[in-house]
Amino acid sequence: MDEQVDTQSEPRSVLVTGGSRGIGRAIAEAFVALGDKVAVTSRSGGGPDGALDLICDVTDGAAVEQAFADAEAAHGPVEVLVANAGITADTLLLRMSEDDWSSVIETNLTGAFRLTKRAAKGMLRLRRGRIILISSVVGLTGQAGQVNYAASKAGLVGIARSLTRELGSRSITANVVAPGFIDTDMTAVLSDEQRAAIKDQVPLRRYGTVDEVAGAVTWLASAGGAYVSGAVIPVDGGLGMGH
Secondary structure, eight states: OOOOOOOOOSOOEEEEESOSSHHHHHHHHHHHHTTOEEEEEESSOOOOTTSEEEEOOTTOHHHHHHHHHHHHHHHOSOOEEEEOOOOOOOOOGGGOOHHHHHHHHIIIIIHHHHHHHHHHHHHHHHTOEEEEEEOOTHHHHOOTTOHHHHHHHHHHHHHHHHHHHHHGGGTEEEEEEEEOSBOSHHHHTSOHHHHHHHHHHSTTOSOBOHHHHHHHHHHHTSGGGTTOOSOEEEESTTTTTTO
16 A cells, blocks of 8 residues: 655745735744745735745736745745735625625635645645645634625635545645634734624634744644644634534
């Protein structure tokens, strides 16, 4: 029987999209701290120290191809992909424009399709790889005013589980991390009343940290996570349990 266990024995080539701030930056920094060779993409640049900083809009197929080419030239074939780039365009359904819908789907869902398709080519040749898609608790529970965002984030679960069935025999895993309310620049703009109301919904009664999300991601990419695939790992303080 042909079995191969994916273990980490030396620095790997890691690509993190949306890695200039917030959760993506923390994930990139965590891989750098582990000694991996990390490339980050963003639309405007500004990746963390120790990482290869690449400009890439995931809605542009040519830009995605160039980002992979640059990462591979510097670090070798991408062994760990973390698809984190995402946007929001929140409004109630009856006010949601076609562009509000299509822009979010194109970035969050179609962008992940482009990234995973390109990453899979190299991983199949290597016969190993880790694909980690950053979703959201909203993709599991839904949220008023976020029909587009919730749909895009729920779609990542379908991608990961389909990839698990397609690529698993080549020691390639595909998983989803679904953060809840995390302390970032995006949540910092909320009023004290809004922040208190959100915390009241969370069983642990606090916001999560970007480092807690990064910890789940690096575990999935570690030797300890080698037999986990097609899973949705919530990092949400219990907010989405049961989903």
